[in-house]
Amino acid sequence: xxxxxxxxxxxxxxxxxxxxxxxxxxxxxxxxxxxxxxxxxxxxxxxxxxxxxxxxxxxxxxxxxxxxxxxxxxxxxxxxxxxxxxxxxxxxxxxxxxxxxxxxxxxxxxxxxxxxxxxxxxxxxxxxxxxxxxxxxxxxxxxxxxxxxxxxxxxxxxxxxxxxxxxxxxxxxxxxxxxxxxxxxxxxxxxxxxxxxxxxxxxxxxxxxxxxxxxxxxxxxxxxxxxxxxxxxxxxxxxxxxxxxxxxxxxxxxxxxxxxxxxxxxxxxxxxxxxxxxxxxxxxxxxxxxxxxxxxxxxxxxxxxxxxxxxxxxxxxxxxxxxxxxxxxxxxxxxxxxxxxxxxxxxxxxxxxxxxxxxxxxxxxxxxxxxxxxxxxxxxxxxxxxxxxxxxxxxxxxxxxxxxxxxxxxxxxxxxxxxxxxxxxxxx
Ligand code: HAM
Numbered sequence: 001x002x003x004x005x006x007x008x009x010x011x012x013x014x015x016x017x018x019x020x021x022x023x024x025x026x027x028x029x030x031x032x033x034x035x036x037x038x039x040x041x042x043x044x045x046x047x048x049x050x051x052x053x054x055x056x057x058x059x060x061x062x063x064x065x066x067x068x069x070x071x072x073x074x075x076x077x078x079x080x081x082x083x084x085x086x087x088x089x090x091x092x093x094x095x096x097x098x099x100x101x102x103x104x105x106x107x108x109x110x111x112x113x114x115x116x117x118x119x120x121x122x123x124x125x126x127x128x129x130x131x132x133x134x135x136x137x138x139x140x141x142x143x144x145x146x147x148x149x150x151x152x153x154x155x156x157x158x159x160x161x162x163x164x165x166x167x168x169x170x171x172x173x174x175x176x177x178x179x180x181x182x183x184x185x186x187x188x189x190x191x192x193x194x195x196x197x198x199x200x201x202x203x204x205x206x207x208x209x210x211x212x213x214x215x216x217x218x219x220x221x222x223x224x225x226x227x228x229x230x231x232x233x234x235x236x237x238x239x240x241x242x243x244x245x246x247x248x249x250x251x252x253x254x255x256x257x258x259x260x261x262x263x264x265x266x267x268x269x270x271x272x273x274x275x276x277x278x279x280x281x282x283x284x285x286x287x288x289x290x291x292x293x294x295x296x297x298x299x300x301x302x303x304x305x306x307x308x309x310x311x312x313x314x315x316x317x318x319x320x321x322x323x324x325x326x327x328x329x330x331x332x333x334x335x336x337x338x339x340x341x342x343x344x345x346x347x348x349x350x351x352x353x354x355x356x357x358x359x360x361x362x363x364x365x366x367x368x369x370x371x372x373x374x375x376x377x378x379x380x381x382x383x384x385x386x387x388x389x390x391x392x393x394x395x396x397x398x399x400x401x402x403x404x405x406x407x408x409x410x411x412x413x414x415x416x417x418x419x420x421x422x423x424x425x426x427x428x
Contacts, residue, residue: 015121015129026323030161030314031114034134037157038112041149043136046111048092054082060091060296062267064208071119073129085118088266089135090293090309091300097139098302109139114314126316134288134317137309139297144241147272147292147308148248154276154288154310155254163278163321166287169259170249170274171230172242173210176295178235183209185228193223210263229260241271268293272308278320287320288312329421330357332379332400334370340385347383347395347410356417374400381417 012018019027035045054074061067073085086092093111097103114134121127136153138146151168158166174182186209194202197212201220204211212224234242249256256274264273273291290310298304331351335344341362348358361373367384374382384396397413398405399420408416 013129015123017128017130022325023318025325026318026321027314029323030134030317030321033160034114034157035112037153037160038136041110041153042108043110043112044107046093046096046113047115048086048089048096048113050116051083051085052092052095054084056091056095057084057087059299060094060268061088064204064211065266066211066214067119067266071121073118073120087119088117089113089115089133089311090137090266090268090296090307093135093137093309094139094296094300094302094307098297098300103140103303103305108141110136111138112136126313126319128315132314133311134314135309135311137307139307140305141308142294142306144245144272145248147241147245147274148252148254150290150308150310151249151256151274152252152254154290154312157312158276158287161317161321161323163287163317165320166276166278168254168256168274168276169262170246170256170272171259171262172234172238172245172271173263173269173273173291174230174234174238175270178233178238179210179230182228182230182233185233186210186212189227190224196223208267211265213261213263214265230263231258231260238271245272264289264291268296268299270294274310276312278316286313287316327378328357329380330359331417332370332374332377332382333358333360334367334374334382334384335360336367336386339390340387343390344383344385347385350410351414351417354414354418356414356421371398381420383413 054072057072058068063069067087072087075083077083093113097109102109112135115132116130117133118130120129123129136150138150151170155168173179187205190197190201190205190209190212194205196219197205198215198217198220201212201215201217201224204215210230212220212227215221215224231242246256259275262273262275264275269291271292271294273289275289276287277285278287279285288310290308292306292308294306296307333344333348335341341364344360348360351358359377359379361370365373367386371382379400381400382398384398389395394407394409395413396405397408397416
């Protein structure tokens with residue numbers, strides 16, 4: 001049996017997981033906080049398909065990236081096309097901007113998206129095969145003030161989510177003008193120790209020597225420790241961009257560390273690269289990563305406009321943040337007899353239309369048993385409807401926390417519950 005297969009058809013595939021109702025609240029909270037923050041900075045949502053032509057990622061994410069070399073979910077569809085489940089979002093957004101000529105629109109090109117990505121990665125804590133990213137992208141803004149603003153926005157989002165103990169790492173990975181000299185220097189240094197580098201690093205010396213710094217093998221790390229830093233090889237424009245980026249970070253009061261070995265695992269990056277890491281999660285400590293990709297649009301055959309963005313892993317976020325679930329307030333409708341059942345169903349509809357959450361159960365039960373159910377389900381109130389109540393058009397309204405019970409008409413019941421709800425919402 002291949003390792004991606006579930007043990008039985010009734011188990012989720014390795015590297016994927018169900019988000020059960022108990023957890024779904026945290027997902028919804030993260031999503032709504034992220035959306036609110038992004039909209040404040042002028043971002044708008046963009047949704048693209050889950051699968052794309054394989055070539056998009058080969059060209060965009062890059063042929064020397066581990067993602068393209070080892071991790072893509074690629075298949076041939078029934079029409080004979082090579083299709084890939086998106087391993088990241090940036091190439092999809094770039095494609096959509098070009099395809100729909102969004103770059104002609106007057107507003108700043110700022111997009112966000114939250115959704116699943118797919119990588120055939122080695123599953124472990126914080127590393128899944130279907131995982132979720134909160135992604136933002138900005139196009140056509142070359143100023144380093146934008147680089148600083150998105151780092152500040154990421155930091156603001158993490159603060160709003162009460163994530164603590166993070167560190168911001170920044171670097172510049174240069175541009176096609178200054179990188180060749182650095183590559184040549186790395187190749188020459190690697191040549192001296194080549195026999196001792198792992199086969200992966202030996203391959204990387206040829207394809208993209210920067211990638212050697214991503215290697216997790218201790219002996220490779222030791223061998224590359226004294227290799228020169230890219231920051232010593234930056235051309236004047238890249239050096240200036242990096243310096244101004246840091247001036248603006250200082251302006252925002254953002255604390256960061258320059259990490260010259262931060263090269264990111266994707267081919268399109270130019271100049272600014274950054275990550276926010278956390279001490280909580282061992283090896284999978286990158287909560288988010290991003291950077292500039294000034295040549296991607298041009299390389300895709302689109303207009304020559306620059307881009308920058310980041311993506312945050314939702315599963316990783318959830319492993320370091322606990323979002324308390326507010327206690328739900330809802331009304332249980334207890335009924336006795338078929339006429340009361342109908343009244344309960346109709347009343348529930350009216351309550352729901354007023355925004356009051358209600359539960360009517362359809363099985364006939366004694367009053368005691370229904371009150372027991374209401375208690376067990378932690379209902380805030382119970383409305384009791386029997387023949388008497390229907391005749392008088394009045395209900396018994398029971399406050400489940402205090403046990404207090406009173407007779408109330410329909411409108412009065414509604415008003416009472418709404419008022420109580422508002423009061424309780426203030427407490428939550
Ligand atoms: P990335 O660094 O490959 O960048 O991924 C961003 C984040 O996605 C990571 O920091 C991590 O939190 C999460 N992540 C990645 N792989 C996994 C996995 N297997 N399981 C769980 N979480 C994972 C990108 O994807 C770029 N598209 C970011 C970007 C946007 N750069 C510019 N714009």
